[in-house]
Amino acid sequence: MTLPAFLDLEGYGHLLLIGAWMTVAVGFAAMMVALALGILGALAKLSPRRWLNRPAAAYTVIIRGIPQLVLMLLIYYGGTTLLQELLAWSGNEARVDINAFAAGTLVLGFVYGAYATEIFRGAFLAVPNGQIEAGLAFGMSRSRVFIRIRLPQAWRFALPGLANLWLSLLKDTSITSVIGLTDLARQASLIMPPTHKPFTTFFAAALLYLLMTAVSDLGRVWLVRRAARGVKAMA
Template structure:
């Protein structure tokens, strides 16, 4: 399919589109990881078990204090060295290559899972205690109370924060370019030389990022309205 003239970039424009698709793929996969870790981290922080609370608090505090780029390089390069060393203990020369997409997804998801932990923690705390107590009075188990009462309401309360988290996470996928993943920022960097149009190339990349975040924001607003459709506002 032919691209519009302003996106063609001397025949290299399709690489930016390919990079944008990789960016979305990494972003969505990392968001799944972040949401999973966020819920688990929030439950750990709210647990009555002292050890679980300590684990949840350490995760949320420490990971938010380390730059994503440092973790990315540590996992991708340090992880490769560690795996090669462990596998070579059995004898022989072992070479290990960590998949860039997998490493990028896990690191970005792991980092933003710490932020999601605080979002879900606040959402769970905002669920009225009377409702959970009513569920228990009806004979629901703790798991049923969580799945039927707490989690649905926590999702509704967390959507605004999670929407902002997604926008930040989507842009943060650009750090995966340092490990060679050909997402949008990496593709823009690769084609700036052959096109001899560095400003135009990076400007188009900015527009693609802006388009993705704009569409995401529209979807967030619709999700908020849908989640609050049966909620009576005081």
């Protein structure tokens, strides 16, 4: 694949494309974790049971109050040390290495799951109770009402907020470079010394980030329109 001159970077430009692919991969995986935690966290916060809503409330407050970089370093380096000490205590001298991709995915997913929890909580509250009661009166079980009525409607309400969350997450994947993951930011920092072109290298990386967010925004518009089709038909 032939790259434009300003992206070739003396033959190192293809590494930026590999890094961009890694950025999208870790961002997508982390978003899946965040969505799952967001739905579960929102349901827990809305639950009348204290043993569910209190831990969920603590999760959103604590996680949103700790910098992502600190959590990343804590899980990757601190987690490795902790596991090593636990193994040594049990008499096992095996070396433990936490995978950078897994650590980055879990930390970002865990952090953004706290924000997704608040988005889904508001979305669930926006679903009219009358529709839920109608489903129950029709003979549906609560699980079926949730799957067929509550979750699809909440998804439509949550979609704009989740789209903004994805854009923030995609850019914040750059902090995974501190644990050695070869994402776009990491590749740019590795390319800079041999090329001696810091401005060109990071400018090219910035353009790739801009391209990814622009494509994501087009996807957001398509998803919002698709989710609103039934509402427009009923209007």
